[in-house]
Amino acid sequence: MPRKYALGLREARVGETRDCIVASLLRLMACGPYDSITIGQIARGADVAEKTVHRHFASKGAIFVAWAESAAEAESARLMEMVGGDCPRCATQRLVRGLFRVYEENSGRMWDFVRAGSGSEGIAAYQADFVRFRRRLASVVVDGWPAVWRLGRERTVQLLVTATSFLTWKALREQSELTEEEAVAAVLDGIERTLMNRGPGGRHPEDQMEQSADAR
Numbered sequence: 297m298p299r300k301y302a303l304g305l306r307e308a309r310v311g312e313t314r315d316c317i318v319a320s321l322l323r324l325m326a327c328g329p330y331d332s333i334t335i336g337q338i339a340r341g342a343d344v345a346e347k348t349v350h351r352h353f354a355s356k357g358a359i360f361v362a363w364a365e366s367a368a369e370a371e372s373a374r375l376m377e378m379v380g381g382d383c384p385r386c387a388t389q390r391l392v393r394g395l396f397r398v399y400e401e402n403s404g405r406m407w408d409f410v411r412a413g414s415g416s417e418g419i420a421a422y423q424a425d426f427v428r429f430r431r432r433l434a435s436v437v438v439d440g441w442p443a444v445w446r447l448g449r450e451r452t453v454q455l456l457v458t459a460t461s462f463l464t465w466k467a468l469r470e471q472s473e474l475t476e477e478e479a480v481a482a483v484l485d486g487i488e489r490t491l492m493n494r495g496p497g498g499r500h501p502e503d504q505m506e507q508s509a510d511a512r
Contacts, residue, residue, distance in 0.1 A: 314352050314362065316342040321359045322405070330360070330408040331415075357416030364409060364422055371398055372429065379433050384441040385488070391437055392460055392483050395430065399465040400476055406462050430457050446493050455491060459483050 320341030324333045335356060339346045353359045375398075378390040399406060413420040434456035438449055445452045458464065460483070468479035 313342075313344065313348065317344065317349055317352060318359055318363050318366070321356070322363060325405065325408060330412055355416065355418065357412060357418045360409060360412060360416075361418050361422045363405070364419075364426075367402060368426065368429070375433060376436070379436045380440075384437065384444045384492070387437045387440065388456075388487055389480075389484055391433055391456070392480055392487075395433075395460045396465050396476065396480055396483075399462050400469075403466075403469075407466065410462065427457065430460060434460070444492055446491055452491055456487070459487060 317338060320338045321333065323341055324337055333356065335346055335349055338356070338359065339349045342349070349359075353362065375391075375394045378394045379387050381387045381390065409419060410423070413423045431453060434453045437456065438445060438452050442449070447455070464483065465479060468474045468482055469476070472479075474482060
């Protein structure tokens, strides 16, 4: 029992140290660009030696990935639940809103993360993982209502992934200067016009089903 207790304490301390190192990086990023931050600065901010940082993380990029993994873990299950439902437009809307909300809450750090990918294999690999996760989200929506989409499955999934990317959000919010709600509406309008089938009179399939139910 004492040995297990000591092991638990040691693991807790390791976790606390890692958290302090990640928090130090995030504080430094709030004051200056990621590229200019050094391991020495991170160590001082975490009140540990540089060798302690290196013992826990192979590189500065690995510290950044630890933040991304923690942030994604908190959101991934919620996002997967959001893309279910009983109509494709509702699920698509939740997909767009859910991802855009993540971007809104982490915009500065995510942009640094995107730019850092060119200089860190670990960050680039995690970026690829995030794209695959967004593909899974889009696939749930597409596979749930296969008759709704005008194009083939793979093409539709890829276009949904592009439409819900951080760079799409950034272009709409910062370059086009749309509000958060306007950015969501613009993407949803583009998805409906270019990807979703329309029946007689230009109505979407679920609109026709609702109208038939009302008539009965």
